[in-house]
Amino acid sequence: MKHTNLYDKYKKLDAIEREELKQAVLAHGGEFRFETEEGEPVEGMQSPIVIAGERHWESYCECIVSRVVVRNDYLEIYGYAKEWRDGEILLDVEIGNIGYIIDEIPETDEVHDVSIPSNIKEIAVINLCREDIKDAGYSPNISDDELQQIASRIGKYLEWQEFWPQFYTNVKEACDYLGIPELENQMND
Known part of the structure; x- marks a missing residue:
C-alpha cells in the first residue's frame, strides 16, 4: 500500500x-x-x-x-x-x-551549543553517500562539504539531461572535477 x-x-x-x-x-x-x-x-x-x-x-x-x-x-x-x-x-x-x-557530553569553555541551524540545504535529486564515492572508485575519506559539492555537481548535470544517466559515471565526473583522489592513487601514496 x-x-x-x-x-x-x-x-x-x-x-x-x-x-x-x-x-x-x-x-x-x-x-x-x-x-x-x-x-x-x-x-x-x-x-x-x-x-x-x-x-x-x-x-x-x-x-x-x-x-x-x-x-x-x-x-x-x-x-x-x-x-x-x-x-x-x-x-x-x-x-x-x-x-x-x-x-551526556559537557560543554567546554569555548563550545556551549552544537545545534545546527534549521535552514539545512537539501539535495533534491539524489541520495549520495560515501559508499557511492567508494563504489565509483574514489576515496570516501572526504569532508561533508566535499560530499555536498559532489552531490550538487551531479544535480546540476542531471538538470541538463532529458534522461537519468548512469549514476556512477556522474559520481566519477563530479569527483574528477573537484579533484577528489582516486582510491588506487591514495593507496600508492
Missing part, C-alpha cells in the same frame, strides 16, 4: 544529530571517553545507553557507549552490549539515539 516515506526524513535528522555529536567531540579534542581505557567509569560521567549493535548482528540491543572518536572526519562510536561485556566494539547506533550521547 502506498504511504509516506519517512525513512529519508529520519536519515536527514540522523545526519544532523551525527554532525552535532561530531562537533561536541571535536570541542573535547577529537575524543570523548565515558570510561577509561581500562573500562572503568570516568568520574562524574554517565555512560549513555543507546539502541545499537555491530553491523553484522542480527538485531540491535541496548548498548553502553564507552567513547566517541572523530578520526579522519568520521564519527566512531564505541561501546558494548549492556547484557554482556565482551570487549569494546564499533557501534552502529540506531536512528534517534545519537542525542542521548550528546546529552
Whole structure:
C-alpha cells in the first residue's frame, strides 16, 4: 500500500544529530571517553545507553557507549552490549539515539551549543553517500562539504539531461572535477 516515506526524513535528522555529536567531540579534542581505557567509569560521567549493535548482528540491543572518536572526519562510536561485556566494539547506533550521547557530553569553555541551524540545504535529486564515492572508485575519506559539492555537481548535470544517466559515471565526473583522489592513487601514496 502506498504511504509516506519517512525513512529519508529520519536519515536527514540522523545526519544532523551525527554532525552535532561530531562537533561536541571535536570541542573535547577529537575524543570523548565515558570510561577509561581500562573500562572503568570516568568520574562524574554517565555512560549513555543507546539502541545499537555491530553491523553484522542480527538485531540491535541496548548498548553502553564507552567513547566517541572523530578520526579522519568520521564519527566512531564505541561501546558494548549492556547484557554482556565482551570487549569494546564499533557501534552502529540506531536512528534517534545519537542525542542521548550528546546529552551526556559537557560543554567546554569555548563550545556551549552544537545545534545546527534549521535552514539545512537539501539535495533534491539524489541520495549520495560515501559508499557511492567508494563504489565509483574514489576515496570516501572526504569532508561533508566535499560530499555536498559532489552531490550538487551531479544535480546540476542531471538538470541538463532529458534522461537519468548512469549514476556512477556522474559520481566519477563530479569527483574528477573537484579533484577528489582516486582510491588506487591514495593507496600508492
